[in-house]
Amino acid sequence: MNDGNVQRIAAVNTPAQANGIAPGMTLADARALVPTLAVLPADPAADARALGRLADWCIRYTPWTAVDREDQCGSAGLWLDITGCAHLFGGESALIRDIEARLRTFGFAARAAIADTPGAVWAWARFAAIASPSEAVIAPGAQRAALAGLPTAGLRLDAETIALLQGLGLRRIGDLYRVPRASLPARFGALLLHRLDQALDGGEPLSPRQPPSACRAVLNFPEPILEAASIAAATQRLLHDLCGQLARREHGSRRFALTAYRSDGTTDSLAVGTGMPTRDAAHLARLFAGRLERIAPGCGIDAMTLAAAEVEPLGAQQVPLADRQTPTVDLTQLFDVLGTRLGHAQVMRLAARASHVPERAVRRIPAAAQPSPVALPDTPRPLRLFPRPEPIEASALLPDEPPFQFIWRGIVHRVARAQGPERIAGEWWRGRGLTRDYYQVEDTSGRRFWLYRDHIRQPQETRWFLHGLFG
Amino acid sequence: MPSQKQALLAALRDQLNTEAVLGPESAVASLGIAAIDRTLPWGGLPCGALHEVAGAAMDGAATGFSAMLLAQLSGGARSVLWIANDDDLYGPGLAAYGLSADRLIVVRARRPVEILWTLEEALRCRGLAAVLGEVPDLSLTASRRLQLAARNSGATALLLRQRAGTNPVTTAVTRWRVAAMPGRSATGENIDPRWGVELVRCRGRSHGEEGYVERWLVEWRRATRRLGLVSELRDRPAVPEKRRMARQTAGHGE
Numbered sequence: 106m107n108d109g110n111v112q113r114i115a116a117v118n119t120p121a122q123a124n125g126i127a128p129g130m131t132l133a134d135a136r137a138l139v140p141t142l143a144v145l146p147a148d149p150a151a152d153a154r155a156l157g158r159l160a161d162w163c164i165r166y167t168p169w170t171a172v173d174r175e176d177q178c179g180s181a182g183l184w185l186d187i188t189g190c191a192h193l194f195g196g197e198s199a200l201i202r203d204i205e206a207r208l209r210t211f212g213f214a215a216r217a218a219i220a221d222t223p224g225a226v227w228a229w230a231r232f233a234a235i236a237s238p239s240e241a242v243i244a245p246g247a248q249r250a251a252l253a254g255l256p257t258a259g260l261r262l263d264a265e266t267i268a269l270l271q272g273l274g275l276r277r278i279g280d281l282y283r284v285p286r287a288s289l290p291a292r293f294g295a296l297l298l299h300r301l302d303q304a305l306d307g308g309e310p311l312s313p314r315q316p317p318s319a320c321r322a323v324l325n326f327p328e329p330i331l332e333a334a335s336i337a338a339a340t341q342r343l344l345h346d347l348c349g350q351l352a353r354r355e356h357g358s359r360r361f362a363l364t365a366y367r368s369d370g371t372t373d374s375l376a377v378g379t380g381m382p383t384r385d386a387a388h389l390a391r392l393f394a395g396r397l398e399r400i401a402p403g404c405g406i407d408a409m410t411l412a413a414a415e416v417e418p419l420g421a422q423q424v425p426l427a428d429r430q431t432p433t434v435d436l437t438q439l440f441d442v443l444g445t446r447l448g449h450a451q452v453m454r455l456a457a458r459a460s461h462v463p464e465r466a467v468r469r470i471p472a473a474a475q476p477s478p479v480a481l482p483d484t485p486r487p488l489r490l491f492p493r494p495e496p497i498e499a500s501a502l503l504p505d506e507p508p509f510q511f512i513w514r515g516i517v518h519r520v521a522r523a524q525g526p527e528r529i530a531g532e533w534w535r536g537r538g539l540t541r542d543y544y545q546v547e548d549t550s551g552r553r554f555w556l557y558r559d560h561i562r563q564p565q566e567t568r569w570f571l572h573g574l575f576g
Numbered sequence: 577m578p579s580q581k582q583a584l585l586a587a588l589r590d591q592l593n594t595e596a597v598l599g600p601e602s603a604v605a606s607l608g609i610a611a612i613d614r615t616l617p618w619g620g621l622p623c624g625a626l627h628e629v630a631g632a633a634m635d636g637a638a639t640g641f642s643a644m645l646l647a648q649l650s651g652g653a654r655s656v657l658w659i660a661n662d663d664d665l666y667g668p669g670l671a672a673y674g675l676s677a678d679r680l681i682v683v684r685a686r687r688p689v690e691i692l693w694t695l696e697e698a699l700r701c702r703g704l705a706a707v708l709g710e711v712p713d714l715s716l717t718a719s720r721r722l723q724l725a726a727r728n729s730g731a732t733a734l735l736l737r738q739r740a741g742t743n744p745v746t747t748a749v750t751r752w753r754v755a756a757m758p759g760r761s762a763t764g765e766n767i768d769p770r771w772g773v774e775l776v777r778c779r780g781r782s783h784g785e786e787g788y789v790e791r792w793l794v795e796w797r798r799a800t801r802r803l804g805l806v807s808e809l810r811d812r813p814a815v816p817e818k819r820r821m822a823r824q825t826a827g828h829g830e
Contacts, residue, residue: 436655436681436703443683443694451684455667456677467667476677481668485798488639488673490666514634521758551756552635553769573666576640576673576769576796 115147119214156181158370159213160314165325165366165408166190166204168317173227182230184223184311191219193323198238205238211370217241220248223311224304228252228259228278249305253279260300266293278304318412320358322346329368329405336365336400336409340393341386343411348386357382357419361389365400366408373400378449379441380473382419388438392445440472457481461529462539463490463572484527485545487555487573494570499556504567507544511556513571518548526558545575589780605649605732608803612773615790617780621750623649623705624730626723628748630737630776637756637771640673640796642736644803646706647674649732654705657681657698659691661710674801692718699725699733706732712739719746751777757793759806769796770806 112132121142126135135142156172160183163170167190173182187200194200201217208215218230218241225248232255235241243251252259255278257270270293275281281289281301289298303309322343330336340363351357359382363375377392400406443452453469457479460466463486470476499508507523524545531539540560547553553575559568604620606613613620621627629645631638646656652674658665660682667677683698685691691709698707699722714735726733735748757770774788775781783789793806 436701439698439701439703440681442697447683447685447690447694453682453684454677454680455665455670455682457667457671463666463668470677472681478676478678481671485672486668487666488636488643488669489664490669492663516634547758549758551758551770552637553756573664573669574634574636574639575669576636576643576771 115149152181156183157314159183159208162366162370162372163204164315164364164372165323165410166194166200168315168321168412169313171311171314182227184226186311186313187219194325197242201238201241207368207370210368219243220251221245222248222304222307223309224261224300224307225252227261228255228304232256232259249282252304253277253282257281260297260304262297262300266297269293270297316414318362318414319416320347320350320354320356321410321412322350323408323410325408326406329407331402331405333398333402336397336402336406337394339409340397340411341390343409344386344389344393347411347413348384348389351384351413351416351419354416355418355420356416357384358413358416359383360414361392362412362414363393363400364410364412365402365406366410367403368405368407369403371403375399377441377445380437380444380471382417383441384419385438388441391438391442395446437473444472460532462531463529464492485575487553487575490555490573491571494557494572497556497569497571499558499569501567507546508556508569511546511569511571513554518552518554520546521549521551522547529557543572603730605645605651607645607648609792609794609805611805612775612790612792612794615775615781616750616778621645621648621732623732624726625749626719626726626733626735626747628735628737628746628751628777629754630751631754633738635738635756637769638736638738638754640769641752641754641771641773642708642734643670643673643675644796645734646680646708647801649706650674650679651705653679655679655681655703656706657683657704657708659683659685659694659698659707659709661686661691672798672801673796688712692722695722695733696725699729699731701729701731704731706734708734708736710736710738712737714746716746719748723747723749748777749779750775753788768798770794771796 114126114128114130114132114135116128117126121139124139126138126142132144153172160170160172163183163185167185167187169186169188171184173184187197191197191200194203197219201219204217205215216230216235218226218233218235220226220229220243225243229235229241229243229251233240233251256276257278257280258267259278262270270276270281275284278301281297286298289301324339324343324346326339330339343363347361359379361377365373367373375393375396377389377396379388379392383389440452449471450469452472454472454474454476456468456470456474456476458466458468459479466482467490495513497511497513499511501508507525508520510517510519512518526542526544529541529543541557542560543555543557545553546556554571555573555575556569556571559570603623604618605623606620616622627645629638629642631641646658650656656675656679658675658680661684663684665682670680671677683694685694688711691711692714695707695709698704719735722733722735735746753774753776755772757772759770771794773792773794775790776788777783778789781789795804795806797804
């Protein structure tokens with residue numbers, strides 16, 4: 106890390122630490138201590154990105170993960186709120202063993218701790234002598250006793266406060282318990298008391314990295330899975346589990362996310378959305394079915410989760426006794442299936458809108474929405490309207506008459522009959538000065554077109570466009 | 577004896593046509609013109625089957641005829657789905673044919689695989705009366721799958737083919753060719769479209785040498801939203817003199 110024109114050490118690994126190298130040392134001093142020191146330039150942005158990815162990966166343990174923002178480079182931290190999650194991994198110490206082992210395989214040196222409050226975890230993970238995973242856990246309510254022997258640096262204080270405390274002989278957190286509480290802010294600033302309270306009593310809001318899902322199912326595999334069939338089977342189990350949870354709560358959801366956690370720490374996610382809240386496992390399985398191949402097994406998937414992003418009340422449903430041989434689906438389910446594969450914007454209704462301008466008279470609304478009725482125009486409208494009117498070369502005898510012939514896409518059409526004009530002007534508040542004279546025109550072969558003359562230009566350079574086809 | 581055999585064969589053929597093509601409890605939709613309904617062996621367009629409408633690309637006639645069929649199949653109450661290639665389907669125009677926004681669902685799909693997949697998925701849906709797909713080309717297998725899907729669900733499958741495909745052979749139960757026709761409508765001052773409608777292929781009916789089973793000149797009457805028969809084209813000397821002679825001699829030979 107560059108500090109002015111002095112190069113300083115940003116972070117060290119364990120062997121370097123053993124040789125007396127510490128963060129903050131100048132590079133020259135460090136090299137003097139250990140001439141063979143291997144140095145890499147610090148990249149805080151890349152570190153933050155890697156930490157973020159790791160936090161995402163940790164969602165396999167709990168939906169609630171956060172990156173420790175206050176940390177200095179080199180002693181990065183992650184918060185995991187494991188309330189109600191530890192039993193899924195065989196208890197708290199087993200969870201710690203699992204998480205540390207996996208992080209070690211990724212090449213990270215990590216220390217994990219579990220306690221009632223974030224502050225206690227922070228101190229315990231960094232300053233306690235932890236020999237086994239069971240020692241990493243502070244029993245509920247025991248943080249006061251556990252922290253007593255740790256140095257005051259465990260309270261996340263700035264260097265000045267720590268030096269001041271040391272000067273007064275207050276080296277351990279336990280020493281602070283004996284100082285009258287009221288005098289702490291006056292002598293050492295408000296932060297110390299605040300941190301002490303946070304460590305002992307909690308009450309520290311941490312914002313999760315991703316909005317925690319309301320309901321989720323987790324599946325851990327004893328061996329990493331590699332085959333598409335195993336992924337599909339796991340998805341089925343997760344769907345069954347999650348939909349069972351939703352049914353017990355009489356809830357449903359519109360957004361579901363399936364996440365696969367690979368053993369190298371990378372993740373893959375698939376999201377599906379439905380038009381109506383659902384907890385129909387068979388329907389969701391159909392939505393996921395066509396897209397499961399987007400989950401690449403890579404070096405093997407060792408856990409998968411399925412989460413319902415937001416849940417909403419959904420009353421008990423009767424399971425139809427329809428025969429299973431011919432699976433039938435209702436319309437809203439069909440919209441979900443089509444929308445999931447083709448994109449939800451591709452499944453629509455053409456709702457009418459009160460506007461005289463033809464291209465504005467139609468609004469594409471989601472297929473699941475109910476259109477409001479709007480009166481149809483009196484004059485016929487074409488069946489197909491080109492999104493962009495196509496310029497044509499039209500010949501009219503008089504400026505105000507329909508053309509007797511026009512060339513469209515290189516083909517000459519002789520006009521047999523024409524009806525019009527129907528003058529359509531744009532809404533004045535849009536201020537585009539759009540004025541068009543529309544004609545229904547039938548050529549000699551009977552084809553019917555919707556042409557218009559553009560009035561933006563001067564009469565001598567009248568422009569004609571073909572806008573649509575009639576039946 | 578031969579006549580008895582022939583009768584038996586005809587009866588069996590009839591049975592095959594009605595039962596193999598249609599599901600056990602399939603309905604029939606009228607096209608609104610008695611002459612056309614009579615020509616179809618089922619007394620109308622059979623639901624729960626695959627039908628095909630062909631037309632020229634820059635001609636709205638096939639689109640109009642398809643819209644009319646969909647409206648007829650929807651019966652004014654049930655939903656229908658239209659798989660469009662482009663963004664050009666126009667709501668107000670379709671609504672005039674009876675396909676209002678609360679009844680018509682439009683799906684945009686361009687790639688043939690996606691269109692076929694959407695057709696099959698939609699045909700499985702209980703809530704749809706009919707599904708139309710704009711398809712350029714179709715393999716025999718794909719059309720067979722669609723015919724089966726339609727048969728199983730009772731929903732009608734329509735293929736609108738406005739781009740020349742290399743493979744005209746499908747297992748469609750009926751195949752129609754529709755083209756715009758000139759001429760002033762007998763009703764109203766608006767231009768009511770006139771279509772030349774050819775029943776090119778029909779299960780259970782053999783087509784003549786002209787390449788179609790039957791041919792009509794019809795008119796879509798906007799005011800009543802009904803199809804009207806203008807006249808029967810075959811009565812007009814549309815077929816060149818030479819071919820007509822050839823047909824007559826062939827007829828004598830039988």
